[in-house]
Amino acid sequence: MKSAVIVFPGSNCDRDLAVAFRDVTGKDAAMVWHGESTLPDGIDVIGIPGGFSYGDYLRSGAMAARSPVMRAVAEAAARGVAVIGVCNGFQVLTEAGMLPGALMRNATLNFVCRDVDLTVANSQTMFTSQYADGQSIRIPVAHHDGNFSADEATLDRLEGEGRVAFRYAGNVNGAARNIAGIVNDAGNVLGLMPHPERMTSDAHGGTDGRRIFEGLFSALA
Helix, strand or coil, rough: CCCCEEEEECCCHHHHHHHHHHHCCCCCEEEEEECCCCCCCCCCCEEECCCCCHHHCCCCCCCCHHHHHHHHHHHHCCCCCCEEEEEEECCCCCCCCCCCCEEEEEEECCCCEEEEEECHHHHHHHHCCCCCCCEEEEEEEEEEEEEECHHHHHHHHHHCCCCEEEECCCCCCCHHEEEEEEEECCCCEECCCCCCHCCCEEEHHCCCCCCHHHHHHHHHH
């Protein structure tokens, strides 16, 4: 199983995500610079990490979404390659048009950095198969722009198609319908604001996040 992590100027969780991939697969992830126009051959999973790509100077993820490598990522996703975007990676995926909606400023206008409780909204995706529907898990968040927003028709469609993967158990950032993570219509792209790679071992204080990666790589095996 081969994985890659995209690295942008300002990424600060790329190594964390690569370590999570390695711990589950036993193989190092390829670190791919944003200026590359192609991905390594045979990649099964692409990770778009958290951080502050390009310093969030325009909109969070807006500049990264236009990096050369993102064309290759979109093409790979269209072929069925799995993509997981965490925090800033979720923002990049929406800005690139690979997921609907937008990540707006937190309702409090404050940076939120703490563990939060999530509810598994749909355990039938490749990312959530190691959980049960309605299961409560605890994952850290660290964001200023995590307020998921979309028009009512889009929200209804996401709900109706089972594309809401995770919800916040409480009002963390003002996100519409407490949505913390969604998948695309094909089910192979996940955008998630909380950081599962920061909750993958006992040293982190828990392993609730590890099951996302275990479920993903198991589904692709």
